[in-house]
Amino acid sequence: MYYQLSPTEQNYIKQIYTLSDGNHQNVLTSDLAAAIKIKAATATDMLSRLSDKKLVDYEKYYGARLTDKGKQVALNIIRKHRLWEVFLSVKLGFSWDEVHEMAEELEHATNDELSNRLEQFLGNPKTDPHGDPIPNRKGEIEKQKTIRLSETGQDDTVEIRSVEDQNPALLKFLSKHKLTPGARLLVKEINQYDRSLEIKVNNKKVLQLSRDVAENLWIIRVK
Amino acid sequence: MYYQLSPTEQNYIKQIYTLSDGNHQNVLTSDLAAAIKIKAATATDMLSRLSDKKLVDYEKYYGARLTDKGKQVALNIIRKHRLWEVFLSVKLGFSWDEVHEMAEELEHATNDELSNRLEQFLGNPKTDPHGDPIPNRKGEIEKQKTIRLSETGQDDTVEIRSVEDQNPALLKFLSKHKLTPGARLLVKEINQYDRSLEIKVNNKKVLQLSRDVAENLWIIRVK
DNA sequence: AATAAAATTTAGATTCGTCTAAAAATTTAA
DNA sequence: TTAAATTTTTAGACGAATCTAAATTTTATT
Known part of the structure; x- marks a missing residue:
């Protein structure tokens, strides 16, 4: 139950969350592969491994969706990602279009204590520089009707x-x-x-x- | 010449630098293995790979020392590590003994532009919270006679x-x-x-x- | 409904970083 | 100075994450 997920696994989970639009639809192998820039065969492989770990519900040929456990993982990574985006943009002065890639790296080097302190240091921002809401430490995210x-x-x-x-x-x-x-x-x-x-x-x-x-x-x- | 080093490789190089006391002595396989907490056989393996990449001079049974190229890599990582330590301690209020591990992760998620901006944001600190000098962006480090x-x-x-x-x-x-x-x-x-x-x-x-x-x-x- | 096209999965291979066990070299000690 | 102990290297294996090529399943088209 309490093993560590690799950065790679976390990335897959984050992408599945994003592509499923907050878990409202199944994500197809090919879409996932395209988003992560790997081959479909690799995505299939990872999907069945994530399924073994109960992070996704996966049905062959019909794509995957996150389990509750998987969704928590996704929201926690997204939280870290967006907090770093705020830091990079507000504190270090990077422009809005530069921060994404860097946050992509930093998010995996961030434990929960660090993200919590960072959030506080940033003054508890509600959204990242792109306007997307930042999940709170419980993994709750504000739903916007856009x-x-x-x-x-x-x-x-x-x-x-x-x-x-x-x-x-x-x-x-x-x-x-x-x-x-x-x-x-x-x-x-x-x-x-x-x-x-x-x-x-x-x-x-x-x-x-x-x-x-x-x-x-x-x-x-x-x- | 311009391929990326993996975090693992960077770690080995950083440890070799530290253990060689700024490159003044050869680092033995067993010491390196102990520092990184891997087996001696693994260290041997990595040493010969780093040697192929001209990052260390390695002579079988007699240990290794960084090349100039390797030394630059080491100092750049150490720079990032120590800047993050300052950030974590000064800005986020982590105590002096908590920052090392976190900086260990963050350093590998940091490109040069990011470390440069971070340095500026921190007010160009000269040392990290442990008192060790921070290499500048050219990889120069202040020598202290301690x-x-x-x-x-x-x-x-x-x-x-x-x-x-x-x-x-x-x-x-x-x-x-x-x-x-x-x-x-x-x-x-x-x-x-x-x-x-x-x-x-x-x-x-x-x-x-x-x-x-x-x-x-x-x-x-x-x- | 049959067949062609597209998507997905399976099978087998590769690289990286690690391990254990055995062999070889070096160092220490009798 | 020879033998014993220690260190290092070599050999072989393994898991993770990736690939390509071939087989299978689903979807679209005639």
């Missing part, structure tokens, strides 16, 4: 919560135009022919956003 | 620089009596029969230290 920017209507005022795609080019683009979590957006116009959006950012600059970009921005409606 | 407390004479005033033994019980004892780096000690008396020392700590409490403990405290003479 929608994609592409799903808003004209004249809506919204606030960016998180970004879906981790593509560096996209993150750079967003960073450049201040399209970061917390940013306020006014949707001025929606073009019917290509579904692009004209938006005003933080009550200042007006921008044209492609449908593609809008699909990747998760937002909440404001007011 | 001696063991057991080598001082009566009435000397000295300052603790570092502790040799990493034994937790010893660290706790030292911590309890404020025998930490930076502490000022006045050697009041040296008992000839058991070579124990009577010392005054920070101009306050008077203590009796066994020869064993005195052997483990590295100090510099003051004034």
Whole structure:
């Protein structure tokens, strides 16, 4: 019961959690393999090992889902990941699009006592720099009802919560135009022919956003 | 030339550096094995692999010593280790004897950009909480001419620089009596029969230290 | 519904870091 | 200086995490 999980195992579990959207759907071998950048055969192998350890429910050919035990592991890693992201961005001044990779390494070098102290040192932040909520030490996470920017209507005022795609080019683009979590957006116009959006950012600059970009921005409606 | 070293390899290199006392002597297979807590056969194996990679000069049966390349690797890891120790102790409030293990993990999850920013964030500290100097980003380390407390004479005033033994019980004892780096000690008396020392700590409490403990405290003479 | 295409699993191989047991070399002691 | 004790190395094995290639199962298409 109380053996240590390897960083590799923890990574698989974290990815399964993310891909299952908080454990609401089964994760397919191929999707998992793509996310972790390993071959499908390897994912199959690991899935059956995680299944032996009761961390996932896995049915051959139909994918996997985390058990309660697995979900706790996932949320604990995600907690550490996001706390480090806050540290790197707020205390060390790394930009929003640089922190992910580093946090990926640090999270596995972090025991619970360390993450708890770090949280306190950071002033108990509620979200990471991408706007995603940080699970508390019991593994509870605040559920946000977000929608994609592409799903808003004209004249809506919204606030960016998180970004879906981790593509560096996209993150750079967003960073450049201040399209970061917390940013306020006014949707001025929606073009019917290509579904692009004209938006005003933080009550200042007006921008044209492609449908593609809008699909990747998760937002909440404001007011 | 530019492949990544594994955390394991980095650990071996760091230990070789430490055991060779800054590369002044050959490190024997058995000492290395004891320090890393692996079997001698494993150490032999790794030594020949590190030799293939030109990180150590290794001669069968006579031990190993770091090459210049290996020494750079060692100092870079030690730099990261000690910066994290400062962070954990100064910013997160961990005690002096708790930080080593955690820093051991974090050092391998740290790229150069991160250690540089961390250093700046910490206000460019010169030493870690144990009093050991932190190598700069070029891998240069301040050489201190320290001696063991057991080598001082009566009435000397000295300052603790570092502790040799990493034994937790010893660290706790030292911590309890404020025998930490930076502490000022006045050697009041040296008992000839058991070579124990009577010392005054920070101009306050008077203590009796066994020869064993005195052997483990590295100090510099003051004034 | 049969077959072609795609996804998944199985089988077998490889590398890293470790072990134990046995062989070889060095050091110590009689 | 020879024999005994100790240290080191070699040989062979193993588990974790990965791969490729082949076999199997599921899904899609005609």
